Each structure stands twice: as structure tokens, then as C-alpha cells.
Amino acid sequence: MLPFLVIARDYSYAAVTGITLAATLLSSLVQPVFGALTDRRPMPWLIAAGPLVAGAGIGLAGVGEAYAFTWAAIALSGIGVAAYHPEAARSARIASGGTARGMSYFSVAGIVGIASAPLLVAPVLGTFGVTATPLLAIPAACAAAVLVPALLWLRRRRLRAGPRKPPPAVDRRDDWRSFGFLTSAVIARSILYFGLLSFVALYLIHELGASTAVGSVALATFIASGSVGALIGGALADRFGRVRTLRIGYLAAAPCVLGLVLAPNLSVAFVVVAVLGLASFLPFAVQVTLGQEYLPHRVGTASGVTLGLAMSIGGLAAPLFGMLADAYDLRVALTVLVAFPLVSLLLTTRLRDVRAV
Template identity: 40%
Template sequence: MTGELDRRAMVTLSGGHLSVDFASGAVPALLPFLSDEFDLSYTATAALILAVLVSSSLLQPLFGLWSDRRGAMWLLPGGVALAGIGSGLAAVAPSYALVVVLFFVAGVGIAAYHPEGAKLAAYASGRRRASGMSYFNIGGNSGYALAPILITPLVIWLGLGGGLLAMIPVVAFSLFLLRVLPSLRPLVPSVTGRRVAVGEDDTRAMFLLSLVIGLRSVAWFALLAFVPLWVVANGGTEGEGGRELALMLVSGAVGTLVLGPVADRIGLRRTLLVTQAALPGLIVVFVAVGGLVGTLALMLVGLFVVGTFGVTMVLGQLYLPRRVGMASGLTIGLAMGIGGIAAVVLGALADAIDLETALYVAAAGPAIGAIVCLFLPAPIVRLPQAVEPAPAVIV
């Protein structure tokens, strides 16, 4: 791995990440409107999140394996296009069942982009992996944050057709990616290339990290699904619910830039432990206190969760240095799958008891995850002699 960040490649990859996650972020942004359109229960509303997350989570590791074995750069434009088309058509689908199918299709596109994009971003990052991956993730997190900011007023103004209109730039960017693919090919190292990291895969460490990611996702995807509905249930409007969700996601995008350099300075595992330990209390403050204090707590939740996406991605790549694409698929896809299932379970709990109880239960996930963080080992990356003469231990 060379020491310098390839800025041009990173801008392109981050732009694709922005586009595909804008399509992904359209799902929670559309939920309050689709819930009204089809008169959905909490469980049925959460099932829409599950539809997109099941396909993306199940397929991401498979796309990652394909990427590791054969290379698949065409997944970048193809994934962005499919995600945009699926989410856009879901907004105007005439039946609930068709919405579920189209969100599932969008999830396939999301699954296709992330492993290949994250692998190429790792090659382009240089030595400071957490900082480099934060640039890749700022695109995705910004796209996710922009979705409710842009889609909510569009749908209020134009109806659900505004959701379809919002996906036009996403599909347009997929065509741009198709055109610039040749410029990304030099990022892919040969077997003997000096940018190839070597080392042994640590499957036990990857299992523990996956557990942390899954527990964090229980809370995160519950908030994605239910923050707007919680605001409405407490007397707010759909627009206010969308703005609350947007503030959480924008803070997450800021957290991506803040916590990447912090992790490079103090260590990946320490950064992950501190942020996960803070989440349960912040979620409780959002639900119990509300108002400005609750909003600030929710913004910190976004900062700590989304800001550590890059941290867990880098840790996964370091724990599985011989299968970088697979590691990327697991760290992203696993989060989506477990989060989607948890959202449906918590939706059923909200229907059976109330939404407040479901949100309190969601806060328990990262509390357990913080304990698991204590058992994460320090990853060791050995780089070729010409680049790094001694093993690097990253705490």
C-alpha cells in the first residue's frame, strides 16, 4: 500500500457512495408517507426497512467474495443504477406488496456497490486507513443525510412522485461511473503489487466485531424507522419528523470526518468502545427528555454511530486482510440485515405495548456491544518490506 491518498479516485468512489446511500436513505424518508398512503401498522412500516436491508445484507458478503476472487468493477455503476431505480419506483408503486418488492430490488443495488467500492477505497487510502475510509464514508453518510432533507419537502410538495423525481440524479451518476471506470483500474493491485497487505485472517476477531456491529445496528435502524413516527406520535408533523431524522443523519456525516482522524490518533478499538458506551444514555435522553435536549442527544447518537462506520470497516479489513471485499461486505451488510430484523421485532413490540418501550429496548443493544468491544484484539497488519519493514499494531 502506498503512503499517499489517491484523492481523485476517492472523490469518485465517495460520490458513488453518496448516490447509492441517497437511494438507501430514501427508504426511512418515505416511511411516514407510505405509512399514511397504505394505513400501515408499526410492524408493516418496519417491514419496508427490512425489505431493503434483507437483500442488501444477504448479498453483500457474496458480492464481496466475488470481488475478492474475480474483481467486479461493473458493480459500481450497476449498483448505483439499481438502487436509484428501485427506490424511485417504490415511491409511486400502487400497492404495498409492490413497494416491498421494489425496496428489495433497491437493496440488491446497495449490496452490489458497497464491497467493491470499500475495497477500492481501502487501496486508495494510503497509510492512514481510518482517515482515508472516512473520506469514502462521508459520501455515503452525506447521501443518507440528504435523503430526508430533499425528499421530505419534495413529497410534501409533489406527493409521492417527488420520491421518484429525487432518484433521477442517482441514475445519472451511475452513467458517469460507467464512463470513468477505466481511471479506477490502476487501484487494483496485482498479486505481487506492493500495495497488497499480507497477514493472517482472524475469524474470531471478525466474529466479535460482527457482534458489536449487529448490536449497534439494533438501536440505529430502530431510530431510522421510528424517529419520524415518534415525533408525529408526540404531536409533531411529518415535516418535523423528517427534519429530526435529517439532523441525526447530518450529525452522522460530520462524525465521519471527526472520528476517522480521532481513531488514527487514539486507536480504532478505543474509539469504538467510547462511542458505543455513550449510546444507551443518549437514546434514553432523546425519548425521555425530548425537546432541544432530546434533539441534541439524537444528534450525538448520529455522530457516534455513523462516525464509527469507517472504524468498524477498517477493523474488519484488518482482521481479514486476505479477504478485504468479504470484510467490507460483512461490516456493512451484516449491520443492515440485523438492523432490519430488529426494526421489525421492535415494531411488533411497539404495536403490542407502545413505541416508547420499543425505543428503550433498542438502547440495550449498544450497551451489550460496548462490553463485547472489551474483547476485541488489536489487529496486526504486515506490509511488504519496501513499504513497511515492521508489523504495525493498531489499537
């Protein structure tokens, strides 16, 4: 949406940055708040209300001419996203019985949604202009309509189960120390992710002579293989343990980044990008489920932090790597990124596995 707003309204780069912050930073900061609220009192209705609010914000973004109106609309959309994730992650945990594989399905759906968004936005706004943003709210409304029956199914499932003995997780204390180390590992991994998201296509274009189209295909390959990696990570975690799976993903990502820097041609680079996407996304869903196990009394808070706040810090660090690339080159920036999965790997030495219940 941003390129269309820039063209239609002649926004400055500073204005574009402000909108990006409204969409991402505000949402990420608010997510733990919603998580804490849902820990006190479950609010399953947020699972349907969140997409509706997010869709309303996107729908309003192009309606008003004033920058402040557009900023507020995008911020509203971010709040809707923030309201959705903690309660949705809790429900995904309940529906899957706490398995990492179940959470990986939930995570991959989000990855696919983010990756496919431009395919919807570009033809709509390209054909009708930015004033057609209300049409972009339709998928959100459809998602909410689909989620309502799912919520009713979960409610019936709980009623059929009847009163039951509290799960063993309730007898465990929240392990804030381990959760802190995990959050630090997630932050380091998110810096790697946002750095790759920013530089993969540009590196192939400027350093290896790829066309813009080929660079875009490489980025799509990175995200697509990441979806596969998230699914594999969930399966591995259920079989071999969450912490071990995190270590595999972090350890595999570092040499892959270095392999991209050393790739002699486009063909090799494409293979490396595909493997890099798989490795870097391997820990994605596992991080969320392990955080939930560390904070069994605050599942919403754990979800809000691992899905929102910790991830957003990587986005904030991305401009610093842009400055590094401007000062030196993309090879240097990518080489520095090699350190971050190793930092995550080092932090996992302070983690322990917890049996999902």
C-alpha cells in the first residue's frame, strides 16, 4: 500500500517511515498489553474482533486526504492485529494440545498471508487508486466470518469436556529467567530476519547482476521456503525437543548467510536463499510454544512478547544495517548479520525444555 500512497500523495520518506512505525511498532508494543489482559480474563471474541478492526483501519487508510487521518487509520489496523495475536495463539495452543506442530500451522498461515498481501493490494489500488482501500477490508471481514464458527466450536468443545482437573502446567511457576533468555534469542533472530528481508533481493541485484524481477523472485523463494521451515521446525520440536530444534535452526542459519555472501553466481545464490529461508524460519513457531511453556500462567503475555514486541526490535535495527551498507557495501552488512543467529545459539545454552501439557 505504501508505494501507492507515496505516488498519490507525494509523501516524503519521513512520512512513509511514520506510517510504517504506526503499523508495526505500535502494534508490537500493544500486543503484550493485550496478552496481559487476556491472561487475567480470556477474551476469545478478540480473535474475530481483531481482524475486523484491522480491516477497518486498512479500509479507512485511503479515504481521508489528511496525513494524520491516514496515520490514525493505519495505527487502528495495527491495534487490531495486536488484539488478535495473543488470544489466537492461546486458542491455537488449546486446539493443538500444546504441540509445536500445531503452532507451526498457525504461524505458516500468517507467513503466507503476509507474503500474498501484495498480490491483492497491487491490482486493487493499481486499478482503482488509493481511495479504493475499503475493498481491502473485505478479506478481513471474511476472515472474521470464518473465525466465528471456529470460536463456537471451541466453546462447544470446552462444554463437552466439562469440569476437569487443572493441567500440570498450573502447578509450575512462571520461569521468567528462562523466558528472558528466550526473548533475547528471539530478538537476535528477528534482527537476522529483518536484515535478510531488506537485503536478499538487493544483494542479488547489485552484487550478482540480477534483474529486479529476479530479485523479487528470490525474496519470494526465501519466504516460501521459510513456510516449509516453520512446519519442519514444529515437527522436529515435538519429536526431539524445542530447545534442540532452536539450536539446529540457529546453527544452520549462520553458515547459510555466509554462503550467500560467498555465492559465486545467481544459481548458487538461489539455492542458498532457499536453504537460508528454511533454516531461519525453523525456530519461528517453536519460540512461541516454548515461551508459552515458560509462562504457563501468562500464555497471552508470552505470545504477545514472542510474536510482537521481541520481533519488532529486529525491524528497528534494520535501518542501522542500511546505514552500514551505505557506508561500506551489502557484503559487509550481510557478513555482520552472521553473528546474530550465533548469539541466539549461545543464548539457548541457558534454556531448558519443558514438557508441553
